[in-house]
Amino acid sequence: MKDVYIKNKQGLTEEEFLKQYDYSIYQRPSFTVDMLIFTVINEEKENYRKLPEKSLKILLVKRGDHPYIGKWALPGGFVDVNESLDEAALRVLRAETNINDIYMEQLYTWGEVNRDPRTRVISSSYMALIDSNSLSIKAGCHEEDAAWFNVRYNLLQEKKEAVEKGFAYEQIIEIKLWNESEELSAKIRVTENLDGKVDREIIESVGIAFDHGKFIEYAINRLRNKIEYTSLAFNLMPELFTLTELQQVYEVIQGKELLAAAFRRKVSNMVIETNQFTKDAGHRPSKLFRYNSGWKRRI
Template sequence: MEEINIKNKQGLTEEEFLEQYDDSIYQKPSFTVDMLIFTVMDEEKENYRKLPEKSLKILLVKRGDHPCIGKWALPGGFVDVNESLDEAALRVLRAETNIDDIYMEQLYTWGEVNRDPRTRVISSSYMALVDSSSLSIKAGRDEEDAAWFNVRYNLLQEKKEVVEKGYIYEQIVQIKLWNENEELSAKIKVIENPDGKVSREIIGSEGIAFDHDKFIEYAISRLRNKIEYTSLAFNLMPELFTLTELQKVYEVIQGKELLAAAFRRKVANMVIETNQFTKDAGHRPSKLFRYNSGWKRNI
């Protein structure tokens, strides 16, 4: 079939249009990728007869240059003109933290005008939930350090205001991040309007670079939602695990205790029972399970 050279209002074919196109007529914002890498780790046992407590952690890097020098940020960097966003995310994560070849999903795009003091920067954030025991964390040459931080998400205030077209929901959320060397914190105001649009405003921040406080708050809320209807939690589990271990992972991500009977009904189709048992000293043997890769959520 012969291709038809369609002309525009100026009488140009697409080939002619592209030959004379001047891309300098538009200002060009910079584009970055920023990664939210979460894990769940066992804390040290105080008593060998008790199961270790688990905690949700996020990976941060300490900035070694302006702006925000000395503050902690999400691993991130600028996108090259000849690479895709996914390629940039993997490249930057490898360069800044030594983490390679993990699955990340695109989470949200942040485009506030003044979010970076250097220039106009739009950021695409990525999220992953990983088994940290298989990773070797190492800061890149432009960062002072890379470290895991405990995460605590607290709802400080919540209110609902009746307006003409529905409701306005407002929350004040506190994010606390800490490890044995550093303590970071932020307060975020989250407002949902009747049309479903949600805005976030940082009303207090200590030690966190740029506007990454908002990224973290949003990621935790999404993580808590996604774990309800996906197999995301199994990214953290070894090949064989007990249902108690799996429940503790759900609890630490959701920030609440779950009833064992209800939880086991919830995950019944997501796991396969094996004929193997735990062999931990000081504990009664527990049945081991594995993830059911053929599981599909009921729609």
């Protein structure tokens, strides 16, 4: 039980201390939340006999005011004094994009001093991988537009440099975003030193507001790692699916082709085979599977 009568060096109890506490002693930075909402969408089929290609997309909003007016940004906004970060993230996402009540994972906190030209702003980023088919995207009153952008993650350069007691690593990553009307890009320098500290620096940004290109690069990196050891990919799948469809989702997120036999061994404990088959015209019937909700990652 807390002893309310313990006094500090000035002879004050906790109650007395809080009554006279001056909140203006410290400067108070602003705090924002920014959301990285990813989905995987089937592109239109040119040949009905072939499975549709899948593409990784991210949701962005077009800013309607300064700073970065007319540039594209992650959905985001300032946290109110009387709400939690999670509450703020859901409120802002709903207000700016019309997306409501989805699960988002807190990803990373960005605190560089000069990252926002308005004032000192610290941002907590959130990430979600969702099925966008049931969503109706609509820009909020303070944004000009909200739209899905295709995402491509390119490793442009990688080098290892000898330093005292070991090596330092550097990568140059290019993020390309596009849809029917816009093309955006960013180049990020990622460095890792001997003690494992990783720094990210934007060296070029075209059409992307603030330092959000850096957020996107980090989120894709995390997404690729998480899909390896979690059931994250199944957020995108219907109740019944083929293993080929599931493999396509893994491939588009990881940015590489996978061997079918090895992939099927990898997910064998995560899926349950059904007695049902596909009925798509132009394709041989394929066995349908469902997610094994009792699956647990083996440690």
